[in-house]
Amino acid sequence: MIKLIRPEKPIELTEEKEKELILDFKNTKKAVWRQPYIVERLLNMSHKKCCYCETALETQGRPMHVEHFHCKDDYPDEVVNWNNLLPSCSQCNSNKGTLDTKLYPLLNPTVDDPKNYLYLNHFYIKSKDNALDSIGRETVELLDLNNRDRLLNPRLSIVDMMRYKLNDIHKKAVELKNRDDGKQYNKSRIVNGIKDILKMAQPTAEYSAFMGAIILDDEDYFETKEILMELGLWDAEMQGLHDVADSIKLDTHK
Numbered sequence: 001m002i003k004l005i006r007p008e009k010p011i012e013l014t015e016e017k018e019k020e021l022i023l024d025f026k027n028t029k030k031a032v033w034r035q036p037y038i039v040e041r042l043l044n045m046s047h048k049k050c051c052y053c054e055t056a057l058e059t060q061g062r063p064m065h066v067e068h069f070h071c072k073d074d075y076p077d078e079v080v081n082w083n084n085l086l087p088s089c090s091q092c093n094s095n096k097g098t099l100d101t102k103l104y105p106l107l108n109p110t111v112d113d114p115k116n117y118l119y120l121n122h123f124y125i126k127s128k129d130n131a132l133d134s135i136g137r138e139t140v141e142l143l144d145l146n147n148r149d150r151l152l153n154p155r156l157s158i159v160d161m162m163r164y165k166l167n168d169i170h171k172k173a174v175e176l177k178n179r180d181d182g183k184q185y186n187k188s189r190i191v192n193g194i195k196d197i198l199k200m201a202q203p204t205a206e207y208s209a210f211m212g213a214i215i216l217d218d219e220d221y222f223e224t225k226e227i228l229m230e231l232g233l234w235d236a237e238m239q240g241l242h243d244v245a246d247s248i249k250l251d252t253h254k
């Protein structure tokens with residue numbers, strides 16, 4: 001989960017339109033929030049990912065669900081309130097169910113910065129505050145953010161792929177550093193390779209808060225970074241990618 005910046009509400013969603021849709025919902029229980037201008041803006045806000053578990057949406061048979069942070073059954077007047085709508089996957093939407101978040105708060109990624117509440121412990125997303133009723137713990141447990149089949153295994157598969165590439169890049173970087181003939185052997189493979197690795201920890205990538213924590217904590221990564229800096233190959237683009245990853249990654253300790 002990463003902090004999301006909510007854009008302005010769609011201009012189509014005027015006060016009058018809201019009233020009309022609320023009335024329609026109360027009378028018919030129709031999914032009045034499924035307006036193309038709402039769906040599109042929510043998807044853009046979350047980089048086409050679930051706002052909670054960061055799985056990619058609108059791909060591999062995973063449609064976006066419009067999640068009502070304050071449950072639509074208890075708070076029908078907020079059914080198209082722009083600040084109450086979040087893009088989620090079907091599983092997080094269903095795990096959250098009809099919980100009354102005004103009484104039992106959960107993390108809202110458009111309001112709270114998840115990295116202040118969550119951290120990564122041995123590949124598991126955990127709450128920094130371990131109290132049973134802490135907002136971090138309630139969120140992780142209710143949304144099942146470490147579900148083995150749905151999230152843990154897919155996240156670990158990406159880590160395996162990343163580590164395989166990073167290991168190769170690191171070896172090439174060490175070889176480059178140790179060459180004494182001045183030739184920049186494999187230079188572009190190393191430079192492009194490290195950029196590709198960092199792209200796995202950008203807001204547009206799946207599980208970016210998790211991947212950022214893994215990559216930036218990897219000895220092969222920071223040794224490669226040091227070598228590239230030493231050789232004058234670490235450029236502004238890499239630094240920019242690194243800084244973004246650093247800003248969204250989960251801590252690996254409390």
Ligand SMILES: [Zn+2]
Pocket residue numbers: 050051052053054055088089090091092093
């Ligand atoms: Zn989800």
